[in-house]
Amino acid sequence: MKIKANVKFRELAPKLQHSYLLNPITALAFYHGIPSRDILLAGEDAWLKVFDVDSNRLLSQLRIFHSQSIHGIHIPSSEYVTKETSHILIWGGHSVAVLSVQSLQDLIEERAPAPPQELRAPDWIYDGIIYSSSGMTIGALITAHNEIVPVLAGPDGQTFSFGELTSPSRPILYSANLCLVSPDKVLVAAGTVFGEIIVWKYYLDNDINTRWEVLFVFTGHEGSIFGVSISPELELSPGVKVRLLASCSDDRTIRIWDVTDHPDTASNTDTASHPQALGVARETGFGGNSEAKVENSNDSLRCLAVEMGHVSRIWHARFTGRRNHHLPEPSPVEIYSFGEDSTRQRWELSLDVSRLSNSSQRRPVAGEGRKLSPELDRIGTLRNCGTSTCHIGKNIWSTALSTRGDSWLIASGGADGRIMVSGGRHGITTSASGDDATKHTEAQSSGYYDIDNNLVFQDFIKSVQTSSSGSVEAAPADAEEDKDTFHRYTFLSDDMVLATSARGRIFIGTILQSVGWKEVLVPRAVQTDLTSFHVVKSPLPGIAIIGSASGKIYLYSSSFGVKELAQFSSKVTDLILVGKDGQKPSRGGLFETNTVMVTILGQNHATMLSFDPATGTLTSNGLKTVVFDHNYSHYVLTSAALCGDKLLLGSRVGALTLYETAGDKFTVIDSRKDSNSKDAITSILPLPGSSTSFLTTSRDGKYRIYTISSSETLLSLVLQHEISPPMGIIEGASFTASSPRRDSSSSSSSSPDLILYGFRGQNFVAWNETARQELVSIECGGAHRPFSYVSRVTDPGQLRFVFTKVAHMRFYSQSRPALRVLKEGAHGREIRAVAVSNGTGYIATAAEDTTIRIWKYRDDDDNDDGGGGGSDPLLLRRRIECLAVLEKHSAGIQCLRWHGAEYLLSSAGNEELYIWRIARLDSAYQALAVVCEAVYPDRSVDGDLRIMNLDVRDADEGAMLISLVLSNSTLRTYRYSKDEGFQLLATGRYTGACLTQIRHLGAGDNNGGKIHVLTAATDGYLGIWSAASAQQPGGGEFSLAAVTKIHQSAVKSLDLVVHRGSEILVVTGGDDNAIGFVELVWMDERREFVVRSKSRVKSAHAAAVTGLSVLGTGEEEDDDHGTVEVATASNDQRVKVWRAKWSDGGGGVKVALVANRYSSVADAGDVEDIAPARVMVGGVGMEVWEVVGK
Structure with missing residues (x-):
């Protein structure tokens, strides 16, 4: 038997060094020692991190405690501070430290001070204060038993001790x-x-x-x-x-x-x-x-x-x-x-x-x-x-509030590791985050002031008349003017909005620190034509196109007013802006095009209209007819775009149609419908830098990315990406000009951010999908209302939204989001699985919050951003960037497995198993394309079992061999391919104990023509199973070839390494705190695996060993010996590295502990070797360890 080893032999060193951590934020405090500058101190595990709030930048960090997370930070108020004796009090659990303000100033200036002395209090600490009085530093701590512990400064003012406890x-x-x-x-x-x-x-x-x-x-x-x-x-x-x-x-x-x-x-x-x-x-x-x-x-x-x-x-x-x-x-x-x-x-x-x-x-x-x-x-x-x-x-584990004058800042730190900041003025709910003039300079210079107006039409008319000062004479108003209402809105630019009334009046609002309105003079006949019904869109800055019930199309421009552009035979039901590839964004949320699709009531086609904005006339051959796809009855057009010379149309029932264009002729070449509902495709947006890929948004709450795939004779639409962001109805999308640096943990990139907007319940929501950040949420009454939205293309947090609610027009403008991300986070619950793709280096993590995140770890040692680093500057230059978030599971995720670079498999409760196809988009938008290609089909009647674990390997003809274990003690093996789906090959049933792990040992001709798998269970046994050939589908039976007990109770973790093709070393971690080593050997004459030896390290940890990973194998001492090193993690919050040696002659495995470090990750769920000399631990947070030289 020849099996390729999945880990290369290399020499591993026993020393572990922290490379990256992302943990819950357990302490926050604002520091105001620098005028007009907001500094936020954060406790993340044992590290004190210093952030500049204005620039969203991590300045530096310092390790405060050896093995205790920071739970609180107290900064004395200015009235109790002197220059000579000013200190900051930090505590966590029993640990206490006093940091001088000079050391903090060093951190702010990105220098590395000496770490403070760590003191140990007699009890758990809940709160503390420190201040200066009579030239001395004095402090007090309150314990978990209502006792005050005085903090006393030594004669030098730099050493501290505890006084006598006091409690009523x-x-x-x-x-x-x-x-x-x-x-x-x-x-x-x-x-x-x-x-x-x-x-x-x-x-x-x-x-x-x-x-x-x-x-x-x-x-x-x-x-x-x-x-x-x-x-x-x-x-x-x-x-x-x-x-x-x-x-x-x-x-x-x-x-x-x-x-x-x-x-x-x-x-x-x-x-x-x-x-x-x-x-x-x-x-x-x-x-x-x-x-x-x-x-x-x-x-x-x-x-x-x-x-x-x-x-x-x-x-x-x-x-x-x-x-x-x-x-x-x-x-x-x-x-x-x-x-x-x-x-x-x-x-x-x-x-x-x-x-x-x-x-x-x-x-x-x-x-x-x-x-x-x-x-x-x-x-x-x-x-x-x-x-x-x-x-x-x-x-939310930590909070901090800061007041300066009449303004405030609020920071919160969560279990997800994220820090959020917001602010405003006392008594005023605004979206600004402070009162410093520098914070608003950029926003105000761009015209994005904070405005929130709410007007009825009659009050609005009075403001129009006042602002015009009698210099503008509107068309004569009839006696029923009081019954007029707002009808439609469209933004002409960032600082100009057009509004119309139900009686055909047109108003232009100029946006500065407030909105000034004036009425556009239009002929009486035009106003009459627009009465009761019309549609309005803005295809270009300063331009609006208007369609009426009589079939007329009008063009408005600030340079020539209102002109009639075209006449159609019946009512214009909608105007669809046609986006084009290659456009550079200049107005967030708005297309820029001189091409519009005009839909007419009762017709089975639309008209592509092109106009010259300078003259307000149609271009030559400016009207082209596009016949709808006859496969869909009552086709209603809702969106359109051009990708190269291909036309794309989206319909009200969710159908997407691809046309080939040749002069005036449009031919349907492909059509598909991916939504399970009859929800409209609300927009089609070509991806920046691509002429073959585009994005669609839908009222079913999903956005999708397609590629136009071409062969020698056929063009087709291929779905590459399908995701449901936390929104209800998605009305549109846009891309920013580039991606601003969101926080100090994000790698700088020129890739644009994807911005989505729509409705969630009764609220309008704008969402940055790239940053996973909500930009605005405004209660508006829901989706069924006239509205218009625009955002700044370089900063989508600066935005404007106008809408009608109960006959009122509300105009909302913000200079920045009400909540902004100071530090990016990760999962909001415990991570239970970590997997790495050997081909791409992508890291997938899955948690109890039912989400999967795909990351890219970057070690930017050669790309220092200028940050200091406290006691470890390298930690500031290492990044882990989230590339995608997958939210389809409905229960806690149990297992993740990569298959090559293209597929990711995930299993969870409720018998959920999904196969995700992963690809990199060929565009300037550098996100991962992810689509769920297949769903596990063989669910039980109740569907309440957990798929505890799975394994995957190559099968014949590009298919996958997938084996899984369920919580009812059964195991199954399937052959899967995209075209043929799941085919059941074999099933088996264990005893009453629940199976927790499964691994493939071999399959095919090299293994006696059988499938061989290894399982582990809650009774502490390993089982070796074999079944009929993988080439013979039909539901064969697994037979239990051998069992061996290795743990006293459940096997919680398992990994294996193949040595010289025919030997396998299985490493297990148990609920009994032990680590087990089992040698398996393939016997050619018996055509099966046998157990050669087993060894066990008792009390390897002080709690269950919940994660382990084989890091690699050392150089072989000779032909008869092998060496392997294993990283383990446990609920005791220790990470250990073990070196195991074995020989072909038997005698068991000799194990030595070579590294033992405190882990910042509580409730560890998995360990994975993510890169050469890099180990990730996932649980409540995650961390990366570097295995360095001796």
Whole structure:
């Protein structure tokens, strides 16, 4: 038997070095030490990363902890900072570090400072503060048991230690927040596991006898307290100042509490109240008992407002930091909440200031017998003001809010590793991200100001008359002018829009910082002709073409007004702009063409109309007839384009037709319909830099890319790409002029971005498919309405949208997206499979979020972008770029396998197995083309099994041999080809244990004419199976040739390497924390595989070995010996490399541990050798390790 080895023999070194990581963002904080510049600090695993918010650039990074992710960053406010003693506090788990501001300045200036000293606290840390007082640096930490740990600076001001713990009680906390209210006093809010909130004061002065004082114990939440946030002192009106506490819980409610500490109340002096306050509500469980409720009714009166939000647990509630809420005019308190559902919600808290002021003068202390219903005594209301989806998958783990003057910035970090930033002015919902003039210079110079107008027609007419100042006389209005309404819109350019009314009036809006309207003078006959019905499109800048119910075509130009261009026999039902290949984009979202398809009511053809924009007349031979494809009855044209000399038409039922053009003659040469529904093809757009490839959008929510394939005698349409972005109805698409650098982790590229726009539910949505970023989402009432959209071709986040809703015209313009990506992310759930294509180097990852992502890893060591790098500059120059996102699975994905460079196979729950065809587009748009070519056909009646694992190899005549195992202990092998589909070759059934892994050992004549596969199961056994020849379809049976036990429980991971053609070393990782090695040998005389030896490394990890990959084999010491190295990953967050040696004479495998490193990836799901000396680990995030020399 001759089997080609799938891994080359090479010498591997035992040292591992981090090459790349993409993990959840677990801490965020804004730094304002540099005037007019916003710097964001982010904690990603153990690394502190420094971003410039304005330029979207990663400046540098520094490793803070050895093996602990960063959970929090505290930067002292300017009032508690001195130049000599300014520091930043960083913590995570038990680990604490204090970083000097000078070190941070070095990072901002892209220099590498020394890493700070790592301290170990006595307990888990939830929050911390640090500040300067009397020339000394002082800090405090709050632990998971409600204890304050002082942070003390040494005599040199650079070394730190911990002081004595202080606590009024030691409940188990899920959240805590510290607020420095004076240089010697800290306000503590602690949220417990059982739904209580304890508010107490800690005194930093060592000279006083009492170090703590309990103020309140709040109850009311019916779940664990996941987030508490203390506001700064808020001035609601002159002389009325309050301090509030926001809390969020497992019960999905947000509650606002009054924690104002009034010096004249008895609670500050009556120390006897402390034990009583802590004694109430001590019963474990949620809701408390009746006695506790009565005792705490006084503190519950401080609950000012309650409201429910989010669809799952709420992790954070944050105040914006704004202090003044009555100047220049009274305004509500803004609060933001962040949840498990990956959304951010904005809330406005309105308070009855007079009641709050009166009630604050005398608050009962804990235990006083005031008994009022808290629900009836609320003096505030919370109003939900909107929801923004910030991240993919689940969980926003970190947030940061910054206030400068009347402007704010919000940053959020998710489990997907993405950082999102947004901002605006207090009390105003805008899309701007800050108040610095430099941030808006580019947007404003291009005319893209933030505008949001909403007008009824009658008010609109008044503005037209006012703006014209009597210099423009509109056509005479009749007595029913008040019944006129808005009818159609089209953008003539970035800064000019045309609107028409139902009575045929035409208006031009000039867009500057606002929209100024004037009416176009048209003859009375033209206005009458346009009354009740007309269609309007803008084919070129400053040009509009108008079709009427009488069959007339008019051309509007700012240079000559309105001219009649053509006359048709009946009603013009639509005007279709004909895009052409080779065009350079100049107006985002708009075609530029002098060719229009005119459709006439009741006719089986359309007319291709070409005109001269300079003269406003038809070109020579300007009218050509195109007969519709007779294979479709009632053909309604909805889109058209020219690719070279080929014409493409899209219809209302989703049919796409290809015509060959020869002079005035158009001949149908191919037609196809790929949508399963009868949804229209809304646009056809040639790909930039290609005359044979084009993109279509459809109302079925998908966009598709086709190529015109040619042979010697035949032209045909080939589907190359079909994807459903997160939109409902796609109305159109455009390409940017080039791809702007989106963040510091993206490789620079001249490839344009693909922009899609359409409707999702009641909202209009613009979506950057390349960056996977939502540009805008506006509530408009849905798709069935007149609208027009335009965006800036070099920056699609600058856009304009005009539409009609309930007889109102709304004009919306934005200078930048409300949410923008500062750092790109990945999957929003745990990665369960990683696979690499040996031919292209493409890396596929699949996760519990049911998506597949295809990546390209780039090691740009020779292309430094000038960034520093903290302690490891190379980490800034390594990129992993997402090329495609596949969203077809409906359950968690179990396995990925590449077959060559062209095919990717994926399996999941619900018996889903998809075969994806992958190709690179031959155009300037450098995206991967992906289409699902086949779907697994043999689903059971219930369809509820999981396809646990699969393997694929070449079969005869270009087909694939696919073997898979299902969760009901069965295995199946199929032959698959594109033309013939799936053909079942063999089936088998194991015992009651679930099969978890399958690999091909061999098939065909070299293996006795049989199919041989290896399986692993949850009982810890490996099984060797054989079945009839792969050339004989018909559903043969697998027979179990041999079994061997290698683990005490489930086999979680498996890989193998072929040595000298007839020997196979199988490496397994188990749920028993062990690694197994099994030698298989092909016996020619018996025509089967036999087990020669097996070895096992007990306690290889401290938890289950969930991923492993054979990295390669070392040079053979002689003909009788082999060496292999294996990388393993586990739930213990360690990555290890093992060297295994074996000999032909038996005796088992000798194994040595050669590398053992902390892994940033929790819940590791897979390990893959993605490139020479590169290993990827996927789980909660992903990381790449480099295997370097000894």
